[in-house]
Structure formats: structure tokens, C-alpha cells
Amino acid sequence: MKRKPILFLILFLFTITIFLNRTLVEPVKAKTATSVIKWDKHRQYVDGFGGSGAFQKPSYIMQLPEPEKTKILDMIFSQEKGIGLSIVRNLVGDGVAASTIEPEPGKFVWDQPDWSKKKTAFDKDQIWFMKEAKKRGVSTFLSSVWSPPAWMKTNNSVLGTNNGKLKQEHYQDFANYLAEYVFGYKEHFDLDISYISIANEPNYGPDYSGAIWTPEELHIFIRDYLGPTFERRNVPAKIVMPEHMNFTEEYALPALNDPITEKYIDVVAAHAYGIGTDVPTFPVSKEKGKTIWQTEYMNQGDALQTYEFNTIKDGLRHANLIGDMFHKTGISAYFWWWPVAVNNADGSDLIRLTTDDDGEVNGMFRVFKRYYTFGNYSRFIRPGYIMIESDKSPVEDVQITAYKDPSTDNFTIVAVNNQPTEQQLELKLDNFPNTKELIPYRTSGNENLKKLDTVKVKGNGKTVTIQLSSESVTTFIPKEFELPAFDDLKDIFSSYEAEENDGQSPEMIAPPANQKKGYIEHVRNGDYIKYTNVNFADGTANGQPGMKHILSMDVLVHPINGGTIEVRLDDPYHGNLVGEITVSRKGSNDWITTSTMIDTNSDTGAYGIHDMYLVFKGENRKKLFAIDKLTFNDGIEKPIELKKHVLDFENGTTEDWTGRAGTEMVEVTDVEAYSGSYSLKTSNRTSSWHGPTMDITNMVVKGKEYEFSTYFRFVQPPATESKIKLTLEVTDFGGTKYIALDELDTNRNDWFELKGNYVLDPDITTIKLYVETSNPNDSFYIDDVIINPVQ
Incomplete structure (x- = not known):
């Protein structure tokens, strides 16, 4: 009888031990993050997504042969075959950048006796572009003014130089001009101009078509001239302003805060240059109930033209920006600059037409990742949709936005995963119409708006579990509204997963069905894998000057016995050899990246569209290596030496310093020097940000700390203090930011x-050093610029 309590105690302790062991060994599974999307919580209406045909860019599309011409137009405007842009932005002709309707005071082109002969050539490329868009369902046209005609301006030129602006005595003439433009395009070309924007970037006077406006001048022009004229003459176009270069409503405030002017304004618009990752709100525009548009953006400047800025990293940057602007700012439309262009600076376009040595289009084109991530929005979110509430960031670095069509119960959910790992999320569809399946369309490192298998909606159409690939943008729409898959066209800006090839040699050993690997485990002599329809275009990895026909390939491999990888075109045995990579025997590293330059000559090289084969060679009957993926690049990088740089101008050159605006005079002089005989002089400045700058990207090692210094002296000290700044302009995939290293208020x-x-972030792509002063009239010297690593 006395043993019984002891047995119970032993059993109790044994049970507790098992429970504790199981608790420690089997932790509680983490709860899946959830985004609640509310069908009935409405935000703003969507007007659409657009792009511009300004400055004769459509003329290059017009020159293309068929079927390439139709294909490019479909890629831009068709919802079935492309990304379905729904707004076209035009340039209101000034007589130089495009045809003007009133070349002389009171003389309109369509009133001239020879108009019937001149009509076909008038604004030919833009009108053709609008009509081709119209054929594909586009009905919204925004026309923006870069400059009034020269005879209306203070500088008698359409250029923005010399502070050229509209003369006050021509305010009514210009209001009439814009009214006649709208009526004339309808009467003579059957084109309905939906919106008129008074000024493109009124804060900037460029050396091309442009005009300066102050906020107060815009306010007066709308209040006293344009608004009353449009109202009196029943002009159907709505008024857009101010289209400032930067994403701000500040230039619109005088007009918005005047109740007379405010009633004439339909859209407050701005461009997104210099925006970085901090998306502003437009509180006054929202308070006044105004529609907000972002009407122009691109990867502007040489710093954003490298290979990486055409890949998924760049695509994610724009996808995040679009979602943030819709969610935080409350925009109703988002525009790219040129959807298609011929331009060496690839950052201006989504698709680039390539040219031959004479500058003529050759029928080939390059498609960048931003085209596809832009399409993750524009193809599926149509004019008339309403943005609805969602838990935008259910997990870090994941963005969810949602939109619905109130007339059909169609809807679109866009999920951006910026994380380097796959993410599983649950979407709770609150009060949605009954939906059984969703179709995902995904853009990732190796996918271009790829149509994926359907995803089941559970709980009577209430919840769906989604898998988001690493660094991807995925759009979900209901199965009943599915769109066709894109034609398979690969590009050099995608990665290529070895296990996801389009075909492989019959002899290759496939892994067991129960072993899902993210790579091919091993290859043997004579094995190959194939990728179809790889678009090499002109064989260029980035569009910077001097980079034509420079293309490299990186392959991630796990060496075993080693061997070679042949890169061949169109046939694994007899196809042209365009690259060859040596893989060493197994060493200390498990996985290594091996590289080769790719032959891109136009006769036998990677030029145009080809099937591409990776052919593996080595010792017979031996495992050579495992292969994970391949990527292209713009050349095999050489490591940068960690060293001190002294720029003292004693060699009599500017040492690659240039003017930030391009209009300054930057020259070496022996008039003044801090040490030695020479210094760098900057003059002819007209804005505070003008000054000398130097790209130091290839002089510094990312991840390291540097001390930057220079000596400064005024040419002529100003009467009052000026703020002197030594600054870094740093670009990464979040955009461009400005790091103030040192500043001083002085007139010494x-x-x-x-x-x-400053410690350089490893993700920096471009870094520039520059000097500026707050007084735009300052001329100054700099000397002994030192870039010194902190050991």
C-alpha cells in the first residue's frame, strides 16, 4: 500500500518531462501575417496610368517595320497583349518641340488656305500616337504646355533660358490659344483632349522648350484668364496644375487657397524627381477635394543608368513608389515619362528601341524590369476603379494595396515583397463578392508578369493564403476576369534559374520526385540546358555612352570535379559559341560565381533574339559541378583599392570635376591656390545648387567609412553671409539622397x-561629391580635395 504514492509520483514526473521536452523541441508555429482588405472602405477613384509621346519619340515607332510596330504599340496600350496604359500625355505645340496652332498672332493654321495640304504633317507623330492608343481603348489625353509660342514670351523664344516667361499682355491670348487647341484637335483630328496642363515644370528654365512661372502667376492666370475663358466657351478639357519638377503641392497653394481660382482647378499634379523613399501627402489638395496625379518620372541622370537599374531591384523601387503614392498621397493617376523611346540613357523609358550605327531603328528593342512591375498595376487597375482599404504592411518590407471595379465586382490586389526570402501571407477579404479562385501574375528576378496557377479562396470566399516569392511583385485578380499570359520573351535583365530551364539534354539525371531542389544537383560531360527566346537586342547591358556591346554573364556553381560551361546560340552542338566559363575543382567554398564576357557582334554573336544553351564539358562519367542560376551584367567588376585620393589640380586639369547643371563654368586656374599653383574655379552660377561635382563611385569601397575634405575661397566675398556646403549625392535603390558633410555660414x-x-552603405550604386553655396551669384575656388578612408 505504501508503494502506490511513489508510483503515482513517478508517473506524474514522467508525464511532465515528456510535456516539457515536446514543448522545447516543437516550438509553437508562428502565426501567419494577415492583411484585411475591406470591400466597402473606399478611398480615391483611379483615373489610370500613362506615358508621354513628347519630343517626337513616337516617330521612331512609326519607322518600325511590321510586325514590330504593332507589337510595340500593343505592348504599351493593349490590356490583352501588354501593360494597358490608359492615358497619353502630349506636348502642346510651341512651334519647335511640336507644331503650333498659332504661329503668328491671330493666325491659326487651320484657317490658312493650304491647311488641307499641311494637315497630314501637322504634329504628325503625336497625333498618330494618340490615334493608335485610341484604337486600343485609350480615351484620356492630357496635353501639357512646355512653352507658349515664342511671340508670347519675354525672351521671344520657346526656350526656358533667360527667365523666359509668358508676357502679361498675352495672358488672354494664351488662354484663347489653349481653348482653340482643344476645339481644333477635336474638329480636325477627332481627338478629345481630356485635360490641359498650363506648365510643365514651371520652376525650371531649361535650354529646351520651357517657361518660368511663379505660383502667384499661375494663380492669376487661372483665376482671371484661363478659368473664365474655359467656362465662357464651354471648353470640355479639365485644368491641371502646376506640374512642379518635384512631388510637392507648394506651387499650387496660392491658387488652391483662393476660392475663386480653386473652383477652376480639377487636378493638382507634380513630378516625382528627387523623391527618394519619403512620399509626401498633399493635405491642402485633399482638403479642397482635388484629384492628385503624378505626371512624370524616370530614372534620371547617368547615376541611374547602370545595369542594376534595369533589373528587378529597379522594378521593385517603382512598384513600391506607385503603391506608396496611391496609399499615402492618394493619387489617382501615375505616369512614366516615355513608355518607348530611342535614348542612350535607358532610365527614361520602359522599352528602348535600338538603333544601327547610323542612328536608324533596326527593329530590335529592349524591355526593362520596370516595364513589367509598372504593368503589375497598369494592366489590372483600370480607369474608374476605386482604391479600397487594406492593411498595407502586414509584415516588414511587404506592401499590399487593393482596388475594385464598382461596376463589375472585378478587383485587383497588388503585393510587393521586398524581402530576399519567400513570404506567406493570409488575405482576409472583408465583405467581398463570392470568389472561389484568384489568378496571380508575378514579376520577379526570373519572371515577367508570369501567369501562375490559380489560388483557392477558402471560407466561402473570405480568406486566401498567398505565397510571395522573394523580391517580387504579384497581382491577384478573380479567375472569372483572367487575362491571357504574355508571350514568352526573355531578356538580359532577368535571372535564369537552372532548374527552371525550357529544355535539357535527355541524358541529364533528374533528381528524385521527392527531392525539390532550387538548383541542378550535378551535371556531366555533354549535358546542356536550354532557354528559349532570349532577347539580347543590341547586346548592350546598359545604355551609358561607351558601353555598347559590353555584356557579361555570371553563373553560380558548386564545383565538384570542375569543367567548362559553353554558352551557345540556337543549337547545343553547332551553335555559335559566344562565351566560355571555366569551373575549378572543388575548393574551400561551397558555391562560387564564375564569369565570362559575352560576344555580342551583330553577325555571329548574342545579338537579337536567340535560344540560348549552356553546354557542360569535362571528364567523362564524372560529376562536374552543381549549377544554381545565371545572370547577365555590364562587365566583370574589378575590385576597388582602398586608398587615399588627393585632388589638387596640379596636373592642370579639372580631374573630372564638372558643373552640376552643365551651365556653370568649371575651370582650372592659377590665379588662386591653397597649396601649389592651381585650384578649381566655378563661375556662371544661376541657382544655389549649381556648383562643381565629381562622380567618385569608382574611387571608394562600399561599406567603408571615409573622411571628405576640401578648401574653399570666394572669388569675391559676398556682402552678406552665404551658406557653403560640402555634400554627397548618394544613389541606391531607394532613390537619391543628399548627405551634408559640412556647412558654414560665412563671407570670409x-x-x-x-x-x-560618412560610412558608405553597401547598397550604394552611385556617389558624387559636390560643393554649393546658397547665394547663386557666388563664384568660388576649391583646392586640395581629399577622400581618405578611415582605417
């Missing part, structure tokens, strides 16, 4: 030093 009449430290 001697040399003084500016100095500061």
Missing part, C-alpha cells in the same frame, strides 16, 4: 576647410 575673405565623415 580667405581659404577655409570643409570636412566631414
Whole structure:
């Protein structure tokens, strides 16, 4: 009888031990993050997604042969075959950038006796572009003014130079001009101009078509001239303003805060240059109930033209920006600059037409990842949709936005995963119409708006579990509204997973069905894998000057016995050899990246569209290596040496310093020097940000800390203090930011030093050093610029 309590105690302790062991060994499974999307919580209406045909860019599409011409137009405007842009932005003709309707005061082109002969050539490319868009369902046209005609301006030129602006005595003439433009395009070309924007970037006077406006001048022109004229003459176009270069409503505030002017304004628009990752709100525009548009953006400047800025990293940057602007700012439309162009600076376009050595289009084109991630929105979110509430960030670095069509119960959910790992999420569809299946369309490193298998909606149409690939943008729409898959056209800006090839040699050993691997485990002599329809276009990886026909390939492999990888076109045995990679025997590293330059000559090289084969060679009957994926690039990078740089101008050159605006005079002089005989002089500045700059990307090692310094002296000290700044312009995939290293308010009449430290982030793609002053009239010298690593 006395043993019984002891047995119970032993059993109790044994049970507790098992429970504790199981608790420690089998932790509680983490709860899946959820985004609740509310069908009945409405935000703003969507007007659409657009792009521009300004500055004769459609003329290059017109020159294409068929079927390439139709294919490009479909890729831009067709919802079935392309990304379905739904708005076209035009340039209102000024007589230089495009045809003007009133070349002389009071003389309109369509009133001239020879109009019937001149009509076909008038604004030919833009009108053709609008009509081709119209054939594909586009009905919204925004026409923006870069400059009034020269005879209306203070500088008698359509250029924005010399502070050229509209003369006040021509305010009514210009209001009439815009009214006649709208009526004339309807009467003579059967084109309905939906919106008129008074000024493109009114804060900037460029050396091409442009005009300066102050906020108050815009306000007065709308209140006293344009608004009353459109109202009196029943002009159907709505008024858009101010289209500032930067994404801000500040330039619109005088007009918005005047109740007379405000009633004439339909859309407050701005461009997104310099925006970085901090998306602003437009509180006054929202308070006044105004529609907000972002009407122009691109990867502007040489810093954003490298190979990486055409890949999924760049695509994600724009996908995040679009979602943020719709969610935070409340925009109703988002525009790219040129959807298609011929331009060496690839950042201006979504698709680039390539040219021959004479500058003529050759029928080939390059498609960048931003085209597809832009399409993750534009193809599926149509004019008239309403943005609805969602838990935008259910997990870090994941963005969810949602939109619905109130007339059909169709809807679109866009999920952006910025994380380098796959993410599983649950979407709770609150009060949605009964939906059984969703279809995902995904853009990732190796996919271009790829149509995937359907996803089941559970719980009577209430919840769906989604898998988001690493660094991807995925759009979900109901199965009953599915769109066709895109034609399979690969590009050099995608990665290529070895296990997801389009075909392989029959002799290759496939892994067991129960072993799902993200790579091919091993290859043997004579094995090959195939990728169809790879678009090499002109064989160029990036569009910077001097980079034509420079293309490399990187392959991630796990060496075993080693061997070679042949890159061949169109046939694995007899196809042209365009690259060859040596893989060493197994060493200390498990996985290594091996590289080769790719032959891109136009006769036998990677030029145009080809099937591409990777053919593996080595010792017979031996495992050579495992292969994970391949990517292209713009050349095999050489490591940068960690060293001190001293730029003292003693060699009599500017040492690659240039003017930030391009209009300054930057020259070496022996008039003044802090040390030695020479310094760098900057003059002819007209804005505070003008000054000398130098791209130091290839001089510094990312991830390291540097001390930057220079000596500064005024040519002629100003009467009052000026703010002197030594600054870094740093570009990464979040955009461009400006790091103030040192600044000083002074009008000293001697040399003084500016100095500061900064740790370079590993993700930086471009870094520039520059000097500026707050007084645009300052001319100054700099000397002994030092870039010194902090050891």
C-alpha cells in the first residue's frame, strides 16, 4: 500500500518531462501575417496610368517595320497583349518641340488656305500616337504646355533660358490659344483632349522648350484668364496644375487657397524627381477635394543608368513608389515619362528601341524590369476603379494595396515583397463578392508578369493564403476576369534559374520526385540546358555612352570535379559559341560565381533574339559541378583599392570635376591656390545648387567609412553671409539622397576647410561629391580635395 504514492509520483514526473521536452523541441508555429482588405472602405477613384509621346519619340515607332510596330504599340496600350496604359500625355505645340496652332498672332493654321495640304504633317507623330492608343481603348489625353509660342514670351523664344516667361499682355491670348487647341484637335483630328496642363515644370528654365512661372502667376492666370475663358466657351478639357519638377503641392497653394481660382482647378499634379523613399501627402489638395496625379518620372541622370537599374531591384523601387503614392498621397493617376523611346540613357523609358550605327531603328528593342512591375498595376487597375482599404504592411518590407471595379465586382490586389526570402501571407477579404479562385501574375528576378496557377479562396470566399516569392511583385485578380499570359520573351535583365530551364539534354539525371531542389544537383560531360527566346537586342547591358556591346554573364556553381560551361546560340552542338566559363575543382567554398564576357557582334554573336544553351564539358562519367542560376551584367567588376585620393589640380586639369547643371563654368586656374599653383574655379552660377561635382563611385569601397575634405575661397566675398556646403549625392535603390558633410555660414575673405565623415552603405550604386553655396551669384575656388578612408 505504501508503494502506490511513489508510483503515482513517478508517473506524474514522467508525464511532465515528456510535456516539457515536446514543448522545447516543437516550438509553437508562428502565426501567419494577415492583411484585411475591406470591400466597402473606399478611398480615391483611379483615373489610370500613362506615358508621354513628347519630343517626337513616337516617330521612331512609326519607322518600325511590321510586325514590330504593332507589337510595340500593343505592348504599351493593349490590356490583352501588354501593360494597358490608359492615358497619353502630349506636348502642346510651341512651334519647335511640336507644331503650333498659332504661329503668328491671330493666325491659326487651320484657317490658312493650304491647311488641307499641311494637315497630314501637322504634329504628325503625336497625333498618330494618340490615334493608335485610341484604337486600343485609350480615351484620356492630357496635353501639357512646355512653352507658349515664342511671340508670347519675354525672351521671344520657346526656350526656358533667360527667365523666359509668358508676357502679361498675352495672358488672354494664351488662354484663347489653349481653348482653340482643344476645339481644333477635336474638329480636325477627332481627338478629345481630356485635360490641359498650363506648365510643365514651371520652376525650371531649361535650354529646351520651357517657361518660368511663379505660383502667384499661375494663380492669376487661372483665376482671371484661363478659368473664365474655359467656362465662357464651354471648353470640355479639365485644368491641371502646376506640374512642379518635384512631388510637392507648394506651387499650387496660392491658387488652391483662393476660392475663386480653386473652383477652376480639377487636378493638382507634380513630378516625382528627387523623391527618394519619403512620399509626401498633399493635405491642402485633399482638403479642397482635388484629384492628385503624378505626371512624370524616370530614372534620371547617368547615376541611374547602370545595369542594376534595369533589373528587378529597379522594378521593385517603382512598384513600391506607385503603391506608396496611391496609399499615402492618394493619387489617382501615375505616369512614366516615355513608355518607348530611342535614348542612350535607358532610365527614361520602359522599352528602348535600338538603333544601327547610323542612328536608324533596326527593329530590335529592349524591355526593362520596370516595364513589367509598372504593368503589375497598369494592366489590372483600370480607369474608374476605386482604391479600397487594406492593411498595407502586414509584415516588414511587404506592401499590399487593393482596388475594385464598382461596376463589375472585378478587383485587383497588388503585393510587393521586398524581402530576399519567400513570404506567406493570409488575405482576409472583408465583405467581398463570392470568389472561389484568384489568378496571380508575378514579376520577379526570373519572371515577367508570369501567369501562375490559380489560388483557392477558402471560407466561402473570405480568406486566401498567398505565397510571395522573394523580391517580387504579384497581382491577384478573380479567375472569372483572367487575362491571357504574355508571350514568352526573355531578356538580359532577368535571372535564369537552372532548374527552371525550357529544355535539357535527355541524358541529364533528374533528381528524385521527392527531392525539390532550387538548383541542378550535378551535371556531366555533354549535358546542356536550354532557354528559349532570349532577347539580347543590341547586346548592350546598359545604355551609358561607351558601353555598347559590353555584356557579361555570371553563373553560380558548386564545383565538384570542375569543367567548362559553353554558352551557345540556337543549337547545343553547332551553335555559335559566344562565351566560355571555366569551373575549378572543388575548393574551400561551397558555391562560387564564375564569369565570362559575352560576344555580342551583330553577325555571329548574342545579338537579337536567340535560344540560348549552356553546354557542360569535362571528364567523362564524372560529376562536374552543381549549377544554381545565371545572370547577365555590364562587365566583370574589378575590385576597388582602398586608398587615399588627393585632388589638387596640379596636373592642370579639372580631374573630372564638372558643373552640376552643365551651365556653370568649371575651370582650372592659377590665379588662386591653397597649396601649389592651381585650384578649381566655378563661375556662371544661376541657382544655389549649381556648383562643381565629381562622380567618385569608382574611387571608394562600399561599406567603408571615409573622411571628405576640401578648401574653399570666394572669388569675391559676398556682402552678406552665404551658406557653403560640402555634400554627397548618394544613389541606391531607394532613390537619391543628399548627405551634408559640412556647412558654414560665412563671407570670409580667405581659404577655409570643409570636412566631414560618412560610412558608405553597401547598397550604394552611385556617389558624387559636390560643393554649393546658397547665394547663386557666388563664384568660388576649391583646392586640395581629399577622400581618405578611415582605417
